[in-house]
Amino acid sequence: MTQVQTPKVVKKKLFSPIWLLPIIALALGAWLGVKSIRESGVEVRIHFPSATGIDIGKTLVKYQGLTVGKVVDISIDDLLQGVNVDVLMDYRSAPFITQGTKFWLVKPKASITGIEGLDTLFSGNYIGMLPGEGESRSFYEAEITAPVITPGNEGLTVNITSDRLGSLDVGSPLFYRQIPVGQVVGYRLDGTKKIIVTAFVQQQYAKLVKVDSQFWNVSGISIDASLSGIEVRSESLASILAGGISFSSSESSDIAQNQHEFSLYESEEQAFGGIEFMLTATGSESVSKHTAIMFRGIEIGHVTSKTLTDDGVNLVAKIDSQYSELLAGSSTFWLEGADISLSGINHPERLLTGSVINFAPGSGEPQLQYSLLTERPEPLNSQKLALTLHSDTNPGISAGAELRFKQITIGTVLSSQLNASLTEVEYDIEVDADFSSLITKGSYFIAESVLSVKADIEGIAVTTRDLNTFALGALSLVRSSNGQRIVNGASLNVFANNSDAESYFNRKRLINKQLTSQDGADVAKGSPVYYKKMQIGQVEQVEWQRRENNFLIDISIQKSFASLLTDKTVFWRNSALSINASLSGVEVEVSPLLGAIKGGITLGLLESPVAGSDKHLYDSKFLALSQSTAIALTFPATVKLAKKAPIRYLGHKVGEVRSVVLSKDLSELIVDAYLYGDYAANFSQQDAIFSIVDVKVSLAGIEAPETIITGPYISVFPGVSAQTSSEFVGLIEKPFHNIDNALTFVITNSSLGSINRGTAIFFRGVKVGQIDNYRLIEDGTGVEMTAHIENSYRHLINKTSVFWDLSGVKVDIGLFSGAQIETGSLEAILAGGIGLATKDMTTTGNMIESNDRFSLSATLDPLWLEWAPRQTAK
Amino acid sequence: MKSNPNDSTLGKQVGLTCCPTCNKVTCAKSACCSRCDTKLIIRDYASLQKSWALLITAAILLIPANLYPITTLTNQGKVTQDTIFSGIAHLVKTDMIPIAIILFTASILVPLLKIIGLTIYLTAISFKLPISKKNLMIGFHIIEWIGRWSMLDLFVISLTVAVVNMGQLLDAKPAPAATAFALVILLTQLAAKVIDTRLLWDRLESKNDSSTNT
Structure with missing residues (x-):
């Protein structure tokens, strides 16, 4: 088999790092635990x-x-x-x-x-x-x-004492120039009357608080309402409602230390100090707290409180510090409100804002107490002139009326009252010192008329004055030329108007005289009195006298004309229009307009002393100057006679008719007439004959033709009586006046034929005389004509003169002799005429005597024309 | 007693192992999973240690988690700090028993039981306590499954904090205990997760085996 090496398994016994977690947790927990403990x-x-x-x-x-x-x-x-x-x-x-x-x-x-x-x-x-x-x-x-805690660590705490807390509270802001620099942090009562408000000022503003800083309450809104507008001022919205304190400091003072004591003022104005003083008054109707103290329209202070005392009211007032220098020992205070008068309203805003206290500075050390006057005091350095005025009536002047000179106010009327004996109105006046020099002796005052209308031919001038004059009246000063200054308390006159004044002064310079007149003479009070067309006086009054049934006219003549008032002075009334009209022309004389309207009286001087009463006012200049004598005539009512009809003697005016009235039984005309002074004696014999002369138009001509225009007049023929009379019986027919002893005789005829009054008697065609009158023989057997032969021809007539009728045209027409037209002059044809022939020379033996009678033969014997005796004038 | 021969055969005994990630049965000799390339390991003995450490940490943290307030509730300026227990008590007081039960279970009972369960489990593995392998596994699965529900409290807190945020009027904030509690849950979860459950089989089986074999 393959060599397989079994890998060596090494078991790591190392402490896993995961274990740090519980350790950390433990540590944390422990720390937390410790911490919480x-x-x-x-x-x-x-x-x-x-x-x-x-x-x-x-x-x-x-x-x-x-x-x-x-x-x-x-x-x-x-x-x-x-x-x-x-x-x-x-x-x-x-x-x-x-x-x-x-x-x-x-x-x-x-x-x-x-x-x-x-x-x-x-x-x-x-x-x-x-x-x-x-x-x-x-x-x-x-x-x-x-x-009281200080909100911050650093800062300044100040104690502000106040009388009341107002709306301040903890937290109320503290302002410096409207910047919040701190706040009220507490307050407490100190004793029973004072409150100590503790305020905290932030550190950065602490240096603003100086030892002499002024603190004032800015709580609420400060509304400064005046007619010029409304100024609303407040520090901040918060201070409006929550209150606040503001302060101001001067630059130079020392910075305040902590816990410095200040006092709290009600307002900024108060805070800035000022001088407090007392005003004493008897009443304080229009003064209230905050009533302003004004100086030249600037509020320099105000009343801070008012208290009642035993004898009046004490006002505590304060003048702002910036004006404190104005207050002096002789300062004066007076109350002034709105002044409503017809000249306007002074200080109308005071109707709303109330009165103010006016202030006038003075000199000297300020006092603690002043008295409050109710009206503006007199300037100390000026002395008003106090005078008394007198007036017959009050021309609407009441206290407070202005005294004016050239419409400038120079003073006032203080009071008006009746004098002690209640005969005159007395005014106490005051003239401002500046104008006292205007018032001199003889000055007087005239009441201003609110409305004066002056209407004359040139136009109408309407002058009005201000409403003040209307309400209170006003007096205008009229200066006199007298430069003598007047002293206090002197008395002057007041006149309702200029003319009153003039008449007053004229009256002082006038001579009064009374005139009597049968009628009102067309004059009235104020009618002028003239001398040579210059006004020298006027009629003062016209009075009717019941007993005498005439008018008494008082006239006044200026003193400067006193020499005119002698025993030769006569007065006559001015007729507005005097027309002297005759056939030769019309003479119109117009008197001055014033006299024409108002009537007037003229003064004249005679050559010799006035015969009659020197008080008699004659109807006309002529009457006056002629010293005319009044006569009364009675005429049968058939007479046409008018006023102003002249009384003439041989065409010359010797008097005039003043009035013609019918008698009560309407049978007679009663004529009042004048005989001019110069002639009066000649015509005021008892047997003076007055007769009416009226126009007579006949074939012989127009008799008294001027009467067609002038109207009938009265003819006068002087008498011979030694007895004078002023009452006569006037005749309708103007008797023949044998003025120049002309030869008068009577011609008789069986009938008047065309013979008339005025029928001329011609001698060889020349008028030598005329028939003056005729009348029936009383037994009715014929007509008796009175005739006269002018003196220059009187030798042409004697007892052998014959007269035949020349009237008409005699036309003898025969068959063989032809037509024979025999006429006299044309005048004789028209007016009739009487022929005159004289057979023998005039001798003293055959001169005719007055009122010898001749018969007027109807036909002319041609033989008569052959008579031409040589006559010789005497 | 005779055990089932099928049961007694272990993977490692036949040279097989299971991929911890994808559970692919692979040859034990392979270093890596042929499927997912995860490093293969037959038995992770270190996991026991890790699990213990996490568990202990969780246990420690359980104390502040319950002692300290878990929430800070500001209600109209009133600051109320609630511990888990006081919160439950408050719910009970306000007659909200079902919620109180849920909260109590999720916040107190479950973490506590979990720690206790894990402790038993780990103890059983470490010290080979004679406890039925089957029971342990059942218990472990229960712990693992239920553990996540303990996060209920934290969900509630986090949601509340996120939603209720009105300053002084009404405000909820997690208090220190929340962290601790969250850590408790997290650590217990991790402790349950990190442990190599196969160790259970080894230890118990070996013991059983040794007893049967000998």
């Missing part, structure tokens, strides 16, 4: 008042979030005063479980700053631990509240 921990007993929220096996002990122990047992203490909680602490915490170690129960707390212990919501409450120092112990009394 080593780490079994320290058991401590903590006494809690209650086991609420503590569960065996579940409740952990944590230190800074690290579980350092676990509740293993809970038992009620012997005194039934709480529970003993046995806690198995981690072996590593053993060194910290000492005398000073503190334990407390941490419950979940949800706050705005964060949900603290949110884990406890799920894991349950845990026991917080704060390691301490000292010997170890195993029994502890649990703390009621979490002790």
Whole structure:
């Protein structure tokens, strides 16, 4: 067989490496065992008042979030005063479980700053631990509240004292320029009034806290609402709800040490200090806490509190530190609210925000107490001028009305009241010092009219003033030329308007005079009085006098014209339009417009002293200047006569009719007339004859043709009587007046024929006289005609004269002699006429005498024409 | 007593051996399996040692696996650490007896029995205890089969850990015991796997043979 070597089987007796596994496992197990024994921990007993929220096996002990122990047992203490909680602490915490170690129960707390212990919501409450120092112990009394612990190792803890906690809480953030730099870690009551809030500042920010840092509460939202907008300021959302503390520090101060004490201010404003002082007031209706103290529109402080005192209200106010230099000893404070007036609303925002306290700086050392004024004080350095004004009536001026000069306010009316004797209205006014120089002696005030409408021919000017004037009224100063300054307390006048003022002053310079007039004379108060067409005065008033049945007109004449008022002065009324119309033309005189509208009175001077009453107001200039005398005439009612009809003597106007009235029985016309002064004496004899002259149209011509236009007038013929009269009976027919003593005689005829009044008497075709009148002879046998021969021809007539009728045309027609037509002049044909022939020379023997009678022959004897005596005039 | 001659013939006695991988019966002299090229070995005596080592390790690890908590359950912040036993006790408390039984069987009974069974098995091989070869084999197969079910606990834990992960609200995490337990299961499985069961036949047969032969 083949050599088969049996392989040598070597049994490996070596220890298999697999055995390492159990060894490792053993080692591991042993290590684990040892470890668990080593780490079994320290058991401590903590006494809690209650086991609420503590569960065996579940409740952990944590230190800074690290579980350092676990509740293993809970038992009620012997005194039934709480529970003993046995806690198995981690072996590593053993060194910290000492005398000073503190334990407390941490419950979940949800706050705005964060949900603290949110884990406890799920894991349950845990026991917080704060390691301490000292010997170890195993029994502890649990703390009621979490002790103030510093969240980190390093940092700064400061104590902030406050009056109240507000919404601060543990965890409320601490801000520096809105950066959270720390948080409130605890608070406690110190005594009964102060709260000490402990805040922790993180290490990296610790140097920001200086010894003089100011801490203030930034809890909530700071809303600064004004009309200009709303500013909402808050540090962080957390601080809005959870509160917070902010602080600021100055650069230079020293860094604060741990546990430094600060005080907590209510707000940033307060924190920045400022000067606190007291304001005393009697009332504080519109002042409240936080009422602002304003200076030139900037809020420099505010009222921090107000308290009631025995005699008023004390306001504690504070001026911000940055404005603290403004406060001085003589500073003043006054309350100012919205001012609503018709001129507008001042500070309308204060309607919403309330009043503010205004501030005026002063000088001197600041005081601790000031009084709060209710109105703006007077500047110390200015002295207002206090004056009293007087007025007859109150032209709508009330207290508060402005005093103006050129529409610039220069002062105010303080009060208006009746004076002591109740005769005048008195105003107390104050003129600003700046304007006191405006007021001089003789200055006066005029009430501003809200609306003045000035209408004249040139147009209408409407002036209005502001609403303030409407409400309170306003007074305008009118300066006087007098430069003398006025002193305090002086009295000045107030007038309702310019014209009042003018009239007042005019009145002072006026001379009064009374005039009487039969009628109102078309004048009224204010009607002007003229002298040579210049106004020198005016009518003050017109009064009717019952007893005299006339009008009393008071006029005033400016003093400068006093010399015009003498015994030669007469007055007459101005007629608006005086038309002096005659056939020679029309003269129209128009008086000044004012006088035309208002009527007016003119003063005139006579050459000689006034004869009658110097109080008489004449109807016209002429009447006045002529010193006319009134007469009364009666005419038959048939007379046509109008007012103003002239009274003429030989065509010359010597008077005029003033009024024409029918008598009561309608039978007569009663005519009041004037005789002009110059002529009055001539025509006021008892036997003066007044007659009506009216137009008469006849073949002989038109008599008094001018009366067609002017109307009938009165003719007057003076009398010879020594007796004068003022009452006359007027005649209808104008009697013949033998003015120049002409030769009169009577011609008789059987009938009047065509002879009429005015029928001329011709001598050789020349008119030498005329028939003046005619009448029936009383026995009815004929007609008597009164005729006169003009003086220049009186030598042509004597007792040998014959008269024949020239009237008509005489036609003598014969068969053989032909036709012979004999006529007089055309006038004689038309108007009739009387021929005259004289046979003998006129001698003293045959001169006719007055009222010699001739008969009128019907036909002409041709012989008469041949008479031609040579007559010689005398 | 006479045994069945068929039974008494061993492969190694006729120069045959079985491939440990593909179970091909090959000539014992071959170095490698002609089919799968696995190194052939007639008897692995070292496996006994390995199995013992693994078993002992598993036995050691069984202690922390049961003493230490197997899960850390965080329920609403409450951290609960459960050992296997406390978990079962909890299930019992909450009246979930069937699950408790399953868990108890899979997590406590099976590993324990497995270790005990393997110990008996190995002891029987090592110290040739007079235990019926058939019974041992039955027991061994039971151990081998049931062993994998012990992973139930670990499956539950791993699934729970994967699914329940809501932070502080609800969170499950394996605790140290899980590792130990997993190792126990793994090591027992390995111990059962690593052992060359043919040694059983040799030892017992030889003893029987010697007794019968002599």
